[in-house]
Amino acid sequence: MQLFYICICTAAAWAVVCLFFHCEKPAVLQGIFPAAVICTGVAYLLSRFSFAIDVTPLLLLPLAFLLPLTKEQPPQNHLLAYFLSVGTYCLLSGNCWLVSSAWKPLAAIPVSTAMCTALVLVAFFCRGFFPPADWEAFFESKSPERFTIRKGYIWVVLGLMAVCECVFLYLIVPGLQSFASIGAFICSCTLYGCGVYAACLMVAYRWERLATLVEQDYRNEMQAFMSVIRSQRHDYNFHVQALAGLFRKGDMDECRAYLDNLVRDSTEMNTYLPIKDPAIAALVFSFRTMAFEYGIELHMDIQNDLSNVVTSVYETNKIIGNLLQNAIDEVRTHKDKSFGIHLYILKRGEDCIIHVANKVTPKENTASFLQDIYKPGHSNKEGHEGIGLSSIQNLLSRYRGVVYSRMDDDIIHFVAKIPMSIQGGAK
Numbered sequence: 001m002q003l004f005y006i007c008i009c010t011a012a013a014w015a016v017v018c019l020f021f022h023c024e025k026p027a028v029l030q031g032i033f034p035a036a037v038i039c040t041g042v043a044y045l046l047s048r049f050s051f052a053i054d055v056t057p058l059l060l061l062p063l064a065f066l067l068p069l070t071k072e073q074p075p076q077n078h079l080l081a082y083f084l085s086v087g088t089y090c091l092l093s094g095n096c097w098l099v100s101s102a103w104k105p106l107a108a109i110p111v112s113t114a115m116c117t118a119l120v121l122v123a124f125f126c127r128g129f130f131p132p133a134d135w136e137a138f139f140e141s142k143s144p145e146r147f148t149i150r151k152g153y154i155w156v157v158l159g160l161m162a163v164c165e166c167v168f169l170y171l172i173v174p175g176l177q178s179f180a181s182i183g184a185f186i187c188s189c190t191l192y193g194c195g196v197y198a199a200c201l202m203v204a205y206r207w208e209r210l211a212t213l214v215e216q217d218y219r220n221e222m223q224a225f226m227s228v229i230r231s232q233r234h235d236y237n238f239h240v241q242a243l244a245g246l247f248r249k250g251d252m253d254e255c256r257a258y259l260d261n262l263v264r265d266s267t268e269m270n271t272y273l274p275i276k277d278p279a280i281a282a283l284v285f286s287f288r289t290m291a292f293e294y295g296i297e298l299h300m301d302i303q304n305d306l307s308n309v310v311t312s313v314y315e316t317n318k319i320i321g322n323l324l325q326n327a328i329d330e331v332r333t334h335k336d337k338s339f340g341i342h343l344y345i346l347k348r349g350e351d352c353i354i355h356v357a358n359k360v361t362p363k364e365n366t367a368s369f370l371q372d373i374y375k376p377g378h379s380n381k382e383g384h385e386g387i388g389l390s391s392i393q394n395l396l397s398r399y400r401g402v403v404y405s406r407m408d409d410d411i412i413h414f415v416a417k418i419p420m421s422i423q424g425g426a427k
Contacts, residue, residue, distance in 0.1 A: 016088045063085075083158035086162040094169040095185055157195055274302045300344075327341045331358050352417070357411055359411055359412075360410060374393055
């Protein structure tokens with residue numbers, strides 16, 4: 001009977017974790033069955049040697065790192081998967097034993113199975129409330145608020161939930177003699193539900209605060225962008241008068257020099273005009289200004305207005321912003337900045353191409369470098385969490401897009417392919 005409970009509770013716990021991390025179907029199957037078989041097999045071997053202790057919570061720790069469940073997640077998320085699996089297992093296992101103490105063994109089996117199935121179904125229908133695949137990106141920006149939700153709080157909440165459920169399973173359940181202790185059942189379910197709900201709520205709150213901060217940044221960038229345009233329009237009459245005065249004086253050399261400067265300034269501003277949304281144009285403008293402050297020239301070739309891409313304005317800016325920020329962080333450390341940064345926004349077939357190229361410090365193993373930069377948590381820069389490229393990868397995968405990189409000598413190219421929407425610009 002104990003082996004049966006270990007098997008169904010482990011399978012159900014791993015199914016909930018798979019739903020929490022939005023795993024694909026192959027990863028779900030590759031996680032649930034090995035976990036149930038391994039934990040049940042170890043329990044059977046221990047019982048053969050007269051060991052009655054349930055070591056499943058300890059086995060779930062290496063399983064959280066070995067199974068393909070969270071292979072695309074940073075290492076700290078493997079620990080998050082462990083906390084959630086332990087909490088779920090202890091909740092189900094403890095309540096299964098409460099059921100078995102109230103009913104006959106044969107009657108307790110279908111009831112326990114139904115209880116495990118019910119929890120999985122609840123998680124399935126509530127999976128939309130779970131944090132998205134790229135939830136860690138919500139914690140990239142530092143909040144100016146005095147108190148803000150940090151990523152570590154989520155691990156603490158789920159860790160405390162797992163500890164409470166372990167106490168319930170190993171300390172409270174053995175002392176209960178009958179199903180009359182319905183209070184223990186309610187308390188354990190309440191603690192579990194509150195822990196998972198609090199973790200999801202913190203991510204949702206951080207997302208709302210991030211959206212507010214992003215909107216403020218957009219407004220500031222657009223105001224700076226539009227002020228430059230208004231300034232150019234306001235100065236247009238003065239430029240015309242200056243050119244007319246130089247022409248009347250017959251000073252053609254000075255007139256040509258003045259006109260060349262005017263054309264260069266107008267050309268730089270006209271570069272942004274193909275971009276339809278002012279928020280995206282403002283972001284590119286702000287990065288060009290940032291690059292200029294570091295003595296880096298941002299060369300742009302914009303042949304697509306980005307109006308028909310399937311991503312939202314925020315998501316498009318997230319892609320462009322991460323690629324340009326990484327390029328600036330790299331080039332600013334170089335003595336020779338003559339190559340600068342090249343940004344291309346093109347249309348190729350049914351995709352919009354965002355292409356960023358810049359020089360990098362020579363690497364010993366180029367293939368390994370190009371593979372590692374997409375791993376969550378990998379970063380060569382101080383103060384960076386290394387989740388920018390992985391968040392872009394997760395974002396584009398939702399729209400069947402892709403991001404990849406290649407090296408040409410010491411030039412690295414990052415290419416993001418964003419599918420175009422089927423109905424012109426419909427998001």
